Amino acid sequence: MSAEANASGYSRSTEDYLKVIYELEGRGAPVQTRAIAEALEIAAPSVSGMVKRLSESGLVEHVPYRGVRLTGSGRRAALKMVRRHRIVETYLTQKLGYDWDSVHDEAERLEHAVSDELIGRMAMALGNPRYDPHGAPIPTKDGQIEEQELLPLSEVPVGSMAELRLVSDRDPELLRYIASLGLKVGVAFEVIGRQPFKGPVTIRLPGKPPRDENLGHELAAALQCWEREGEVG
Amino acid sequence: MSAEANASGYSRSTEDYLKVIYELEGRGAPVQTRAIAEALEIAAPSVSGMVKRLSESGLVEHVPYRGVRLTGSGRRAALKMVRRHRIVETYLTQKLGYDWDSVHDEAERLEHAVSDELIGRMAMALGNPRYDPHGAPIPTKDGQIEEQELLPLSEVPVGSMAELRLVSDRDPELLRYIASLGLKVGVAFEVIGRQPFKGPVTIRLPGKPPRDENLGHELAAALQCWEREGEVG
């Protein structure tokens, strides 16, 4: 048989922990045990145990009762996983006809099995894409990742034009729903209203005739947009 | 995160054991512990332990000190893995430019991560191929597999035409070497000589002018061929 367990040398669990910690770290704040536990759907004491191993491996720095932060090598490994995940999602969508709501689960498994070689070939076949199907930036081979300045649709000022740039890939139903509205990454629309107290946001989608849609606050908050101030079509 | 560990529901180890047992079973003879241990590069007592678990799961039947045989569900699961492995190898070769000597290791990992859905899409994109890049038949979705009647080149009678049909995918160096000779699955040639006492086999490859090559006995034994009796070109 041969072939290593896991192209990267780390276990699947380790890889998933690093990725989740990276995503929860955001702007460098220490990540709480409980947040990791929730994201991975694992009991908190299991996380404590794993965190100890990760910190003994030098992948995270752990301040007891405070939280963890990725070390340099932890961050590198995490970015590698993020790249794998996003390239796989892009490949499945572009080359194998997957819809954007069904690639995440597949990628969650494949990211641990693909080699650098395969990721390189997929990226090549795709023309080295910069974003995955949900708009998330794909880290380069050497770990550079673009920082995006985005605004949740729920905070885009009424009256301005916005363009959908990024949606979480975690909720297939949400993805299916917004796709059914004709919304996908890159689509521009006008924000024509927003009700107070977490009320719905109304947007006007391009088309003949233009179509208005009301989006609940929670949904609107999940849609990260570029705002194009003043540019009302 | 979500997403099962392993699309099939069995662990990676379990899947590899089943596949190896299937391959060692050949014509239904019980498979010895030692053979499994060697194929998986694992110590024999580890195999004893795993065999016990496999037999408790109803995947193999174990007669102590004698060997194991796959049960119905064990065979079904094994054939599923064989299908996955071979479709992945074919896909990597056809769609991502891999050489036939480098797909095996990649497939050995990916086979555990791909879903039925993905295998279906890969097979579709390939036009439901019947053989993998090494000539091995690909089981159908419902577990049918073609039985081939092949003869090792070392046993093909001198003077007859033969066509290379199947090579083991385990030895990349062997694969590279025979490819360098211009041999690949489907190539026909004439067997023009064979020395006794495990001596070399001489074949005449088509071309202008035809080219003769001497293949060591061990190599010739690894090349499974169709014999086309009497048809000397």
Place this chain on the structure above:
DNA sequence: TCGCAGATTTAGGCACGCGTAATTCCGGGA
């Protein structure tokens, strides 16, 4: 400043897969 709620860790346990060392079994030759 105290105490409580919630977060975290510790304690103890389990299944999985692997290993080495020791023991047992099995089949064939004398």
Place this chain on the structure above:
DNA sequence: TCCCGGAATTACGCGTGCCTAAATCTGCGA
């Protein structure tokens, strides 16, 4: 039939990663 070498199993141990229950810590509000 006995013995012996090789095959297989048993005994024991380890790291990983998960769990629940019990202790412990931390920060905040009264």
